[in-house]
Amino acid sequence: MSFQKGLLHETTVSTRPGQQVTYHTTTVAGHKRPHGEPVDGPARIGPIQAEPQRPAQFERPPRFDHHGPPRLQASAIVPDGPSLAASRAASSLPQGSASGSQRPLIDHALQLSHPRYALPEQLVQNFRELGIAEIYPWQKQCLMGPGLLKGEKNLVYSAPTGGGKSLVADIIMLKRVLEDRNAKALLVLPYIALVQEKVRWLRNLVQGISREQAEDGIPASTPGLWRRRADKNNIRVVGFFGGGKIRATWADFDIGVCTFEKANTLINGAMMDASISTLKAVVMDELHMVDDDHRGYLMELMATKLISLEHKVQIVGMSATLSNIGILAKWLNAHTYITTYRPIPLDEFLVYEGNVYPASGTKALLKTATQLNKDDKDISLATQPFQHIQPERVIDPNPSKELQEPVLNAVVALAVETALAGHGALVFCSSRHGCEADARIISRALPDVHKVAHDVAAARLDLLGDLRSLPTDLDPTLEQTIPFGVAFHHAGLTTEERDLIADAYDRGAIKVIAATCSLAAGINLPARRVILHNARMGRDLVGPSMLRQMRGRAGRKGKDEVGEAYLCCRKNDLQDVVGLMDAELPKVTSGLATDKQRIQRALLEIICIRLANSKDAIYEYLASTLLNISGSCPDLTEHVETSLSSLVEMGFITLDRNETYNPTQLGSAIVTSALDPEDGAFVYREIQRALKAFVLDGELHVLYTFTPVHDFSIAINWQIFRRQMESLDESELRVMTLLGLKPSVVNRMAQGAVFREATAEEKELARIYNRFYLALQLRDLCHEMPLHTVARKYEMPRGTIQTLAQTCQGFAAGVIKFCEQMGHGAMAAILDHFSDRLRAGARADLLALARITFIKSRTARVFYDNGFRSVASIANADPRELVPILMQARPNKIRLKSKDEENLEAKLLVKATVITESANRLWQMEMLQELDVE
Incomplete structure (x- = not known):
């Protein structure tokens, strides 16, 4: 492939003996075809068509000093098979087109201004300005479900990623908030990034809407709606998540956008102080995560409490990956709706040994593979599975040593082809290291940076400048790849870095992002092509739900005309991958069934918030759980009796002579601080020890108290621990002694010994060592050591250090509440002061300045x-x-x-x-x- 001076290049590749195909590509990145413009050639099969050359004058692009590894040339991707021409012709026709010229009927009910939705004029205008002039037919049908618009019925629905499912929930939620001046709504999301993104969206959506304006445009025949007083006219949207800077309360918001943990805590607090009656709607996105092993049970606890309330709270649950929607609808007493509609068509492909096969043929592929094994046991499935199936396209082998492996060669070829055509590609990798490696090698196969349009090169230079201006220093891999329009995105980067990269990708400056699977559900970044480097995320095969989430990122309305998803398969994974591509979604089950400690937490919460205080009331509550309705816990009664006894023994609740359960001060403190019973007991023991001997001539003991008690999945580097221990001052060594930590143990571990965790006492001691190790990192941050310096010091990713600091801020707030509830006011005041320091990342003399926007730490x-x-x-x-x-x-x-x-x-x-x-x-x-x- 040769790149001539200028923008338009010709690439001639051999397809079969005596046959040549010439493709035109362009390096004009960041300029997508205007919507509605006809597409030249195929939209779905064959090489992505390059954008037409623009008749514009380009300046000499900014200079990038590049001293990286030698350049690579991506393999050509050539058509194969007799059906390609027919596929091209078919794909050029609009979907659903008919031979006749009859004009379609206009459905006025697709307009948001239609009277049946009864939306304020300003809200309709805001939707229009945000790119939503009308809704899809499926959205109209869903909203017209019985009692949904009036708040009389709950709703559970499923729609593909990119199909517009959030809009339905937004409309229902906004109607509940607008029709009652005291009404509140909660929107529950799994990840902080989604919370932040949704807060920005909703604030734009409600901008300029006052309660007085809400009355305008509402038919006089609709009495009682939007009768608001003149005060408090603005709709307040507030985000709640761990580490958030805002300490908002129930009275401070109209729409709260929350993570699972924060939503459950808010509901508990509102039920304790009897303000829950103002809650009118709760929207739970990613409802399939109700059976997530770590956090999903919180959704079940929250929803079951709402079902048990005397007043009506409209619950809306949605997901792109729900299989047994019926059981969820039974649990929530909800109307159901299912659609498979996608506004942008999605083509799916399997890439194996350089051949690209349509995913629609995987059933035939599986049948062929099975027949081969049946007919001849000596025929290897890995070498002969495709003899009866024609590939759509073929990726030529690459002569470069780095691209000999077929999967990596396919990933690079597909990503480069997408970028050269001016579109965006997401490459999903199995690890953080894999993301960075893929970003580096893809960038080496893209054209020289001086051959892109000046405005794109300038945007990439600006991105590098913005990354350099962050206090975390510029990642060397990003410095190498960004000039070529390639970046990576994973939890090892800081939030600010990920935001800058996502924004540059959205604007077209970055064309390829290599990401871990968390990006699939964690943020809204659509792509023309989604490329799975392999079918494994980490060591495990990716599940059907996550596969659907990743594929769903391909093609978004307003961005692309079509979406394409490519799963690149290794030889050893072929059988698993073929089965995966046609696998059914797993059944959603209760997360309470996986750990009896979660049933303990459920019981402690409902007793502390006075939702139930007798066995009859407790069993009535449990009867409403998904756990009971799904029948996934046959020993539920036994678990309940055991859990109640344990809660009494731990001193969290009492049972009086009237067989009534009452919370103790300790039990209420644990619920108020949003702790699990087991974690709460550990915190109580640690606080009790600190009250007897608390080291105040230094900061380490306070910071240790702030360190979360749950598993961070951060293994201690004992050699680093030993080096840090040797540099501790007298105050810090005293903290270590009071906590029961021994230098001899650290030295032994640094020499390769294994920490025993066989008994409960050993497990608790291991937890204390781990917390102390993390507290050392917090100490450095509070001493204004730059985040990237702390990351290098402890040999950890910058993003991991930042996540630790943010999580500690949320945990610190919980510990302060715990101390206040237990009557330890002096301890709470000390912790509160250091909480501000932890948030600011600075010493005490800078706390006032650190309250100012953009002024933190250094x-x-x-x-x-x-x-x-x-x-x-x-x-x-x-x-x-x-x-x-x-x-x-x-x-x-x-x-x-x-x-x-x-x-x-x-x-x-x-x-x-x-x-x-x-x-x-x-x-x-x-x-x-x-x-x-x-």
Whole structure:
């Protein structure tokens, strides 16, 4: 393949003897075909068609200094098989087109302004501005289900990823919030990234809507709707998640967007203080996760409590991967709706030994493979499974040493072909290391960075600049791959890095992202092509639900005309993969059945929130659980009796002479702080020990108290532990001694010994060692050590360190509540102070500055050292005064050209303006508080 100077290139490849095919490709990245423009050639099968060359003048692209490994050339992907021409002709026709010229009937009920939806005019306008002018027929049919729009019936529905399922829930939820001025709604999502994304969406959606405006456009024949008072007109959307900076309460939101944990805690609190009556709707996304081994049971606890309430709370559950929707509907007493509609067609392929087969033929493939084994036991399935099946396309072998392995060669060829055509590709890998390796090798096979359009090259240069400006330093792999439009995305990156990469991909500057499977469900990043490097995520074969989630990222309305999903299969995995591609989705079951400790938590919660206090009431509650309705726990009665006895023995509840269960102070503290009973007992023992001997001439003991008690899946590096132990000061060594940790044990472990965890005492001691090791990392962060430096010090990914810090912030809030509930006010006050330090990542003298937007940790120190030591000093500063300080605060002060320097100063001036505005708001609040005191 040769790349000539300019944008349009011809590539001639051999397909079969005597046959040549010429393809035109372009390196104009980031410019997608306008919607509605006819597509030249095939949309689904064959090489992705390159975008037409634009008649525009391109400047010389910015210069990237590239000193990486030698360039590679991706293999050609050529058509094969007699049916290709027919497939091309068929794929060029619009779906559902007919030979006649009859015009389709117009369905006015697809307009959101239709009276049957009774939506405020401003809300309809906001939907339109966000790209939703009308709804799909399936969405209309779903919303017209019995009693749904009036809030009289619950709903469980299933729709493919990218099929528009969230819109149905948004409409129902907004109607509940708008029809009652005191109404609240909760939207429950599994991941923090989804919570943050949904908060931004909903805030845009309700912008400009006041309760008075909600009355406008509503028919007079609809009495009682949207009768609001003039006060509190704005709809408040607040996000709740672990490590969040906002300490909002039940009274502070109208729509709360929450993780599983936060939603359950909010509902418990509202039931305790009897404010739950204002809750009118709860939406649970990714409902299939109710049987997740780690967190899904919280959804079941939450929903079952809502079902047990005296007042009606409309529950809406949705998912793209529900198989036994009937049992869920029975549990929630809900109307059901199922659709397979996707606005963007999805073509699925299996790639094996350089051949690309349509997924629709996998059943025939499985039949052929089975027949081969039946007819001749000596024929290897791995070598002869496809003799009767014609591939759609063939990926030529690659002469490069690095691309000899067929799966890797296919991944690179498919990704490069997508990028050259100006589309986006997601490559799902089995590990973080695999993501980075794939990003590096794909970038080496893409054209020279000087041959892309100037605006795209400039956008990539800006992305590198933005990443360098973060306090975490620039990842060397990203520095190598981004100039070629390739990046990776996994939990080892910080939240800020992932956000910048996702935004650059969405804008077209990045064309290929190599990601772990968590991206499939964790954030909304559509792609023209989804490429699975293999069928394994880690060591295990990917499940049918996750496979559907990943494939569902291919093709999104407004982004692409078609989606394509390619599963690249290794020889040893062929049988498993063929079965996987046609496998049924697993049945959703109760997560309570997998661990009796979860039944304990369920019982403790309902007793503490006064939902049930007798055995009859307890069994009535349990009768409403998915666990009981699905019949997945035949020994439920035995588990309940054992759990109640254990809760009494641990001192969490009492049983009086009237056979009534009552919570103890300790039990209420555990529920209030959102702990499992077992974890709560451990925290109680640790707090009791700290109250007898708490080290206050240092910070390590406080930070240890903040370290979460649940398993972080972070193995201790004992050699690093020993080095850190040898550098501890007297105060820190005293903490170690009080906790019962011995230097001799650390030394022995560093020499290769194995930590015994056979008994309960040994397991608890192992937990203390692990918490202390993590507390050392928190100590470094609170001493203003940059996050990337801490990551290098402990040989851990930056994103893991950041996640630890964020999780500790959420856990710290729970420990503070625990202490307050137990009457340990002095301990709570000490912990609260250090919680602010942990959030700021700074020493005490910077806490005031760290409240200002964009000023945290190192940046706060630079401001402080330059004389800006109070909120008032920054509030009264001219933003132009702050630009040199922000320049100084950059972690990498590289010399820039004059034009780049000007661009950077312009960006920093915008940032400085936001900083002064934030400081002004805080300063005004401080002055008002002083006036109130006077």
